[in-house]
Amino acid sequence: MLRRFLPPVLLGLILMAVAWHVTLVQTPRALMAAATHRIANAGSGFNTMTAAPLATSDSRMIVRPSPDLAYSSCPFDLSKGPVLVDVAAVPAPYWSLSVFDARTDVAFVRNNVQANGNPIRVALLGEKGGQAPPGYEPVPVKGDKGIALIRILIDDRARFPQIDAARQASSCKVLGS
Amino acid sequence: MAEDAIVDAVPPSHRTRFGLPTLQTIVIWVVCAMVGIVAGILLAVHSVSSGVFGSQTAIGPWTTGSDFGTADASAKTRAVVARRGLLALPASEARYYNAAVDDSGQALNGHCRYRISGGALPARWWSLTVYDGDGYLVKNDPGVYSIGSAALRPDEQVRWNVAVAPNKQPGNWLPSGNIDHFELTLRVYLPADGGSGNLERTQLPAITREAC
Numbered sequence: 016m017l018r019r020f021l022p023p024v025l026l027g028l029i030l031m032a033v034a035w036h037v038t039l040v041q042t043p044r045a046l047m048a049a050a051t052h053r054i055a056n057a058g059s060g061f062n063t064m065t066a067a068p069l070a071t072s073d074s075r076m077i078v079r080p081s082p083d084l085a086y087s088s089c090p091f092d093l094s095k096g097p098v099l100v101d102v103a104a105v106p107a108p109y110w111s112l113s114v115f116d117a118r119t120d121v122a123f124v125r126n127n128v129q130a131n132g133n134p135i136r137v138a139l140l141g142e143k144g145g146q147a148p149p150g151y152e153p154v155p156v157k158g159d160k161g162i163a164l165i166r167i168l169i170d171d172r173a174r175f176p177q178i179d180a181a182r183q184a185s186s187c188k189v190l191g192s
Numbered sequence: 193m194a195e196d197a198i199v200d201a202v203p204p205s206h207r208t209r210f211g212l213p214t215l216q217t218i219v220i221w222v223v224c225a226m227v228g229i230v231a232g233i234l235l236a237v238h239s240v241s242s243g244v245f246g247s248q249t250a251i252g253p254w255t256t257g258s259d260f261g262t263a264d265a266s267a268k269t270r271a272v273v274a275r276r277g278l279l280a281l282p283a284s285e286a287r288y289y290n291a292a293v294d295d296s297g298q299a300l301n302g303h304c305r306y307r308i309s310g311g312a313l314p315a316r317w318w319s320l321t322v323y324d325g326d327g328y329l330v331k332n333d334p335g336v337y338s339i340g341s342a343a344l345r346p347d348e349q350v351r352w353n354v355a356v357a358p359n360k361q362p363g364n365w366l367p368s369g370n371i372d373h374f375e376l377t378l379r380v381y382l383p384a385d386g387g388s389g390n391l392e393r394t395q396l397p398a399i400t401r402e403a404c
Contacts, residue, residue, distance in 0.1 A: 023221045027228030034232025035239075039267040042240055043274035050278055070329060072337070077278050078327035079377060082337035083319045108342065109317065109381060113281060119274050121282050128316075128382065164279055168317065168381075170342035 043119045050077060051117075051160055055090040061160075062098050064089045064187040066179065069169065085178060087165040089187030093141025094159045096190050099151060102135040102165055103184035106177065109168035114139065117158035138190065139163065148190065163187060240271045252393045253297070254289040254378070283387030287315075289378040294399040302330070302371035304404035305357035310397030312350050316382035317341045320397070322356060322366050323375045330374060332367035339364055 054076060058065030066087045070080035080086070091098045102112045104127070111126035112135050125135055137154045138147035139161075147153035165185055169175050213221075249256050257269060265273070273280055280288060293299055294306060308320065319340035322330050329337045339354055344364075355361035358370040368374050378397065 019217075020220065023224035026221065027224035027231075030225050030228035031232035031235070034229045035236045036232075036267065038233050038236035039240070039271045042236070042271035046274040046278060070337070071335065072329040072331035074329065078275070079278075079280075079323060080329065081319065081379065082321060082329060083340050083342075083379075111281075111285065113279070113285070115279055119270060119278065124282060124285050126285065126382070162279065166281075168342070170317075170340065 044117055047115070047117055047119050047162075048160070051090045051162055054088050054162065058088070058090070061090050061092040062095075062187055062189050062192075064100075064163075064165075064185050066182055066185075069172070069175065081166075083169060085167040085169050085175065085182065087167075087182055087185055089163040090160070091139055091156075091163055091187065092160050093139060093143070093156060096143075097141070097145040097147065098139040098163075098187060098189055099148070100135075100137050100139065100163045101184075101186045103181060104130075104132055104134050105167055105181040106174075107167045108170055109166075111166050112137070112163065113166070114154060114156065114161065114163045116156050116161045120157070122156045122161070123154040145190070236271075239268060240275050249390055251289075251390060251396055253291045253293045253295055253399050254396050255291070256287060256289045256390055283383075285382065285387070287380040287383050287387055287391070289380070289391065289396060291376040291378075291399055292373075294401045296401065298401065300356075300368075300374050300376065300399075301401075301404065302358060302368040302374045304368075305355060305361070305402045306368075307400045307402050308354040308356060308366075308376070308397045309400070310352055311395070313341070313380055313391065313395060314384035315380040318378060318380045320354065320366070321377045321379070322368060323377060324369075324371055325373050325375065327375075330367065330369035330371060332369045334360075334367065336365070336367055339366060 054065070055061050057076060064087055066085070067076065069085060070082045074080050089098075089100060100112065100114075109127060111124060113121055114123040114137070116122050123137060136151045138151040140147065140153055140155050141159045142157070165182065167178055167182060169178065291300065300306070317340060319338050321338035324330050341349060344352055352364065354364040354366055356366045356368050356376070358368050376399070380391065
């Protein structure tokens with residue numbers, strides 16, 4: 016009896032370990048892909064910057080949103096070439112740009128302190144490569160899709176309209192478009 | 193190749209006269225394989241669903257991790273962060289401390305009143321936010337979801353108290369919305385050590401249940 020059942024049970028255990036690992040590895044990619052498309056559908060599509068309203072209890076775009084931050088996001092698709100991200104300086108005590116690839120790894124992050132309060136300009140380069148135009152810092156990204164996210168600290172909600180107006184100058188577009 | 197290996201592993205007594213495995217044997221192999229695959233997927237889903245955001249290190253009631261968004265993150269950390277806090281910043285930019293229990297180890301209950309007390313933190317600024325079990329902001333009438341160092345009076349910066357309760361409280365108040373279970377997330381932005389180390393227990397806020 017043992018001789019009959021041991022091999023298939025061992026196979027089952029091996030497949031269980033493989034399925035467990037594959038599921039864990041694929042979960043971030045699946046959730047990131049879903050979030051990227053969700054943000055693109057809620058905004059103006061891929062390769063455009065969308066300024067979201069401040070998070071409330073009704074916000075479901077991402078989990079664990081910070082109510083202290085104003086988010087502007089650019090779901091990018093590098094299959095058509097490099098994407099240029101321009102982040103305008105805003106009158107807030109903290110703001111930053113972070114770029115996440117399809118695997119949820121951070122490809123780039125910089126805040127206003129590191130940028131000395133100056134605008135941040137980066138060129139996102141995908142697997143096909145390409146060159147960053149003058150004035151833009153090249154940022155290699157694994158895979159074609161991901162999210163560039165601007166965070167701005169809103170320490171006083173009364174100042175949000177002023178900051179909201181200033182952040183509209185930030186942009187995201189395919190090189191040459 | 194794999195099929196050959198499976199056929200080879202079948203004892204002669206469980207093969208037909210043509211040397212092929214019997215239907216019963218094939219069914220046993222297929223069932224074991226399918227049960228294994230389904231069990232592996234379910235275990236992984238459960239592991240991610242029950243995983244706590246930033247659960248690598250426990251410091252009192254707080255849990256944290258320092259490899260969010262990096263290639264060093266393990267498959268499980270990466271999956272839990274994607275499920276519980278997608279687009280989290282790397283440690284150099286922000287540290288995330290999450291609490292699902294109070295100082296005595298009891299789950300945070302939205303029907304109870306808690307006192308969160310802390311001091312100055314070695315960072316540029318910090319904020320404390322109340323989330324429901326799914327990681328979303330808790331619905332409440334005044335629309336208050338967090339409190340941050342930027343909103344505290346200068347005399348409060350070194351020693352502050354926040355009441356987390358369903359009903360309005362004097363002083364700093366974070367509504368818990370009368371939900372069964374809530375979580376607290378402390379975000380510490382631009383930590384003084386560049387995110388290389390964890391805050392110590394004495395630096396992190398105390399979470400005391402006062403009434404229920």
